[in-house]
Amino acid sequence: MTRTPEATARWVETVPVRLVRLSGDFDAVSVEALVEPFLERLHHAEERLVLDLTAARLMGAAAARALAAHLRPGARRTVLLVAAPTAARVALGTSTEPGPQVYTTVEAALAALPELPAAVVRALTGTYGPELSREGLADLQQQVFGLTSKSRSREVIGMAQGIVLERYGLRSPSAAFDLLRVASQHHNVPVRILSAELVTAAPPAPGRAWFPGLTGRDENAAPHLALLAGKDLDAGDFKQVLRAVVARATTSADADAVEVHLPYAALGKALILEGHTGLEAAYRNEVAEVKDPLSLPVLVHSKAQTVHVPDLATDLNVGTSPAGRAALAAGSRALLGVPALDESRTGVGVITVHHRRPGQRLTEAQGTALEALAGELAVWLSWYRRVVVLNALEHLHTRAS
Incomplete structure (x- = not known):
């Protein structure tokens, strides 16, 4: 048979x-x-x-x-x-x-x-x-x-490789990736972030600089942030600044865990986990990339306003989402999401704090401090993407041309 x-x-x-x-x-x-x-x-x-x-x-x-x-x-x-x-x-x-x-x-x-x-x-x-x-x-x-976030970056990096390969007439995808890697290292910009910007940026005019006038102007100088005051931190170092944001949020909100999500136009409505502390591996895997409109980061980002969930166990919206259930399984009960808004009130990031005790709320002073931190995050992100990332793209363009 x-x-x-x-x-x-x-x-x-x-x-x-x-x-x-x-x-x-x-x-x-x-x-x-x-x-x-x-x-x-x-x-x-x-x-x-x-x-x-x-x-x-x-x-x-x-x-x-x-x-x-x-x-x-x-x-x-x-x-x-x-x-x-x-x-x-x-x-x-x-x-x-x-x-x-x-x-x-x-x-x-x-x-x-x-x-x-x-x-x-x-x-x-x-x-x-x-x-x-x-x-x-x-x-x-x-x-x-730990492999999940890397694998989820592969698609946008592949898209950027394809654009560089065709735009500059290179011989192989590896040559395109080498250009991305060198520009990434020279300006200390993660390859995934450089790739996401490249995919959505308007192409350069033939024979010209891509982003002229990025240096020598006062408005392009690094912003003065209370977040970095008195610390030996480089405002152009993405990882250092995100770690500082997470540490300040943890202290300001007396939080058990903190996560920071950022949007990228190349990834549509998805938000990417870029900074965190106190998160269990299973939960971190669940929120490495979030698209569900009921997940707290997406909800905060879409509403462009602070959202408080007093108790995930009884919440019929955020608490029922996969991310909400994963947070509950990890021991979180109360969540608070605060948007980072730029000058046009557009969301450029979300800070989420976790508390293990249900019903826990921030004091007025804590809430003010967290909102001020989100404001500084927005100012820094605007500068970082406008100056640091575009300088890295200009570096790539110059070498490729």
């Missing part, structure tokens, strides 16, 4: 490795139907597909030829094949052309990817083992969730 062919897939969040197991009896049609969709998802050069054939029976030459057509170098992105040596020869047919690298176990295939953390390998293979302690599980979650 034959088994109906099927494909089961496993991956950890959006780590660029897909593990796909094939099982059952295959013909050419079922190979196309079950393998093709996974291969089509490999859009980026760094993505890998690990194809496990140990439970599959490829019946007939037509099925083997259909699979082999997908696995030849140049036909698709990188594929690692897991199969017994004899099965691999059948799957790849009799062609003398070089095929994918063949491994006898999934673990061996994943181990061949040096950029993959060991914890992720365990998660992909499902071999945690009964000996994994609570601390070990927490470490695994930290490693896995």
Whole structure:
């Protein structure tokens, strides 16, 4: 009796490795139907597909030829094949052309990817083992969730690479990324932020500077912020300033946890977690990118006004959103979101503070201090994007031209 062919897939969040197991009896049609969709998802050069054939029976030459057509170098992105040596020869047919690298176990295939953390390998293979302690599980979650924000940046960076590649007639996507990386390092602007600005900025006129007049003008000098007074901090250092904002918010609101979300035009309505403290890994993963209109950061950003949630456990709006439920599971009960508004009263960021005690409210002095901090964040963000980021783009344009 034959088994109906099927494909089961496993991956950890959006780590660029897909593990796909094939099982059952295959013909050419079922190979196309079950393998093709996974291969089509490999859009980026760094993505890998690990194809496990140990439970599959490829019946007939037509099925083997259909699979082999997908696995030849140049036909698709990188594929690692897991199969017994004899099965691999059948799957790849009799062609003398070089095929994918063949491994006898999934673990061996994943181990061949040096950029993959060991914890992720365990998660992909499902071999945690009964000996994994609570601390070990927490470490695994930290490693896995820590990959999420990086993977979510990949799309906008890829868009920027494509624009740079075409605009300057470069030879490869890697050359485009090198330009982004060098400009990022020279001006200390994260690549994801530089990419997001590049995607939405008007293109430069041929043969001219992209953003002339950025230096030598008083209005382009770094703003004087109480946030940075008396501290040896560089106003042009994105990470330093965000850490200072988070620390000040924590102190001002006597908060148990704080998060700062920023919008980027290239990402539509999504808000990105750019600064935080006191957040558990699972919750941080949930709010790394938020779009749900009921999540507190999005609600505050859309209303451009402060929103207080006295108790997540009884709130029928924010408390019912995935982010709200995740915050409740992490021990937060009261939330307060404060918008950072620019001179035109447009939201440019959101500061959210968490308290573990339900019903907790800020004093008038605390509320005033938090609103002043949000105002300083807006002033700094306006300057940073208008001067620092555009200088980095000008640097890229000059080198590329």
